[in-house]
Amino acid sequence: EPEVTQTPSHQVTQMGQEVILRCVPISNHLYFYWYRQILGQKVEFLVSFYNNEISEKSEIFDDQFSVERPDGSNFTLKIRSTKLEDSAMYFCASKGGLPPTNYGYTFGSGTRLTVV
Amino acid sequence: GNSVTQMEGPVTLSEEAFLTINCTYTATGYPSLFWYVQYPGEGLQLLLKATKADDKGSNKGFEATYRKETTSFHLEKGSVQVSDSAVYFCALSDRGTDKLIFGTGTRLQVFP
Numbered sequence: 001e002p003e004v005t006q007t008p009s010h011q012v013t014q015m016g017q018e019v020i021l022r023c024v025p026i027s028n029h030l031y032f033y034w035y036r037q038i039l040g041q042k043v044e045f046l047v048s049f050y051n052n053e054i055s056e057k058s059e060i061f062d063d064q065f066s067v068e069r070p071d072g073s074n075f076t077l078k079i080r081s082t083k084l085e086d087s088a089m090y091f092c093a094s095k096g097g098l099p100p101t102n103y104g105y106t107f108g109s110g111t112r113l114t115v116v
Numbered sequence: 117g118n119s120v121t122q123m124e125g126p127v128t129l130s131e132e133a134f135l136t137i138n139c140t141y142t143a144t145g146y147p148s149l150f151w152y153v154q155y156p157g158e159g160l161q162l163l164l165k166a167t168k169a170d171d172k173g174s175n176k177g178f179e180a181t182y183r184k185e186t187t188s189f190h191l192e193k194g195s196v197q198v199s200d201s202a203v204y205f206c207a208l209s210d211r212g213t214d215k216l217i218f219g220t221g222t223r224l225q226v227f228p
Binding site (some may be wrong): 004044 | 157158205219
């Protein structure tokens, strides 16, 4: 069964450093997403991406965050200058169908980001 | 705004016990409701869904009924197995939007 692959599974970075989280969505999917879960809190929507541009973003997704699909297969989330409160599990997801078929999401297994 | 509230875990059960994980929601309009499951080391997987009031979603012995009058979508299973040990997330999405709103997740631990 097709999978969404995220790397690395765990990343430790120093406060103030830039970090790039990588995702390989399912190859024929067109819609891409990042969610995150701070330990003990809810899974939160960060951003959705379609046709090489952001289609929706949350209040969390400020100027420190950016997304890119640089080569047609990878989908990356960059945090420019990490803060302690960015420590969380970050989930990538992709979907093939048109909104609002949200049951078509496929999630990756997540990258745990620890900012020290 | 829209939100989802789940019972806190962990929920610890013996094999073959009855499972209920409570989920209530707040939303404008008529959201679609979902249960996702995350097994250790894996991604979030859709377990079941319901798109309108009184719909019952079911999969792998799990069931949940969309109750508009109580704004609830409780997850149930009649007889749990050790292999059901995982984290379960309740979620909703509003019509016409592309994002999911999740609860905090409930860890289920089933012992032989």
